[in-house]
């Protein structure tokens with residue numbers, strides 16, 4: 001009897017959209033998205049994870065458990081150059097020990113190996129042709145670029161919308177259309193349509209608004225639940241938010257700009273310190289030089305590459321006279337604590353800006 005495959009993967013921001021489109025266009029199988037991340041997801045993941053593991057592992061594990069409980073029987077995991085590289089093996093083992101029965105696709109190679117992935121996917125859909133697979137790969141690349149561009153604009157402007165909820169409503173419509181695409185030409189027309197609609201959302205943005213850059217570890221940067229919706233909190237205070245890291249950056253820039261990023265990070269860094277550490281240093285320096293009012297550095301508790309770059313950020317803060325606020329997130333992080341510290345940071349940035357303005361007027 002043939003098995004009906006139900007595919008699932010962990011959440012990370014809105015990237016479920018391109019992954020779901022890719023799975024739908026190549027695997028001819030059902031997608032079983034994990035429910036949206038809630039406290040329960042994190043509790044489930046934490047309960048079954050080793051204590052010392054970094055928090056993205058716990059979120060991913062919670063997502064898997066919830067998806068398996070909803071009937072998923074194929075799980076996909078990626079991997080990277082730090083502890084993320086070991087996530088898949090350990091998570092698979094934990095889930096099997098919990099008694100779940102599933103297929104596990106481990107895409108942990110750091111180098112791009114489309115033929116290897118093609119073979120994996122063919123196990124699920126024997127009718128899959130290499131042409132269709134490569135086309136879908138190209139489509140997902142393009143789709144991610146469109147998604148990220150849309151989000152960048154929102155991040156910079158949502159704090160200044162005149163009518164509450166305008167951007168969120170538009171974003172919902174955009175996502176609903178984006179997830180249905182099958183062809184590049186559909187993507188092009190969606191991109192043109194929504195770029196225009198975005199620009200039409202009425203905003204009232206002062207030229208000298210507060211501008212804050214966010215740097216740090218990739219998961220907490222991209223999954224809003226894991227950072228207690230920090231970007232939304234900043235927007236509520238009328239702050240323009242800049243963040244360089246997203247999946248487009250990982251796919252299109254990180255590897256081939258590696259030498260350049262290290263150059264940017266000089267004289268503070270001479271060597272790569274793993275994961276996103278060099279990016280955090282280089283981007284902080286760029287933000288400081290561009291005259292941003294403040295920087296927020298975020299990381300999961302115990303994330304070694306980001307811990308290594310913190311003393312360097314202190315130096316940048318001193319040299320460029322730019323305040324940096326640090327957050328470390330874990331399963332125990334209190335949302336109220338985060339909000340209180342953000343409130344204080346915001347007040348301090350406002351006071352500094354006011355003081356600098358007065359000083360300029362006097363001189």
Ligand code: SF4
Nearest residue numbers: 054082083084275303
């Ligand atoms: S970058 Fe840090 S938090 Fe993220 S997986 Fe690696 S060690 Fe863990």
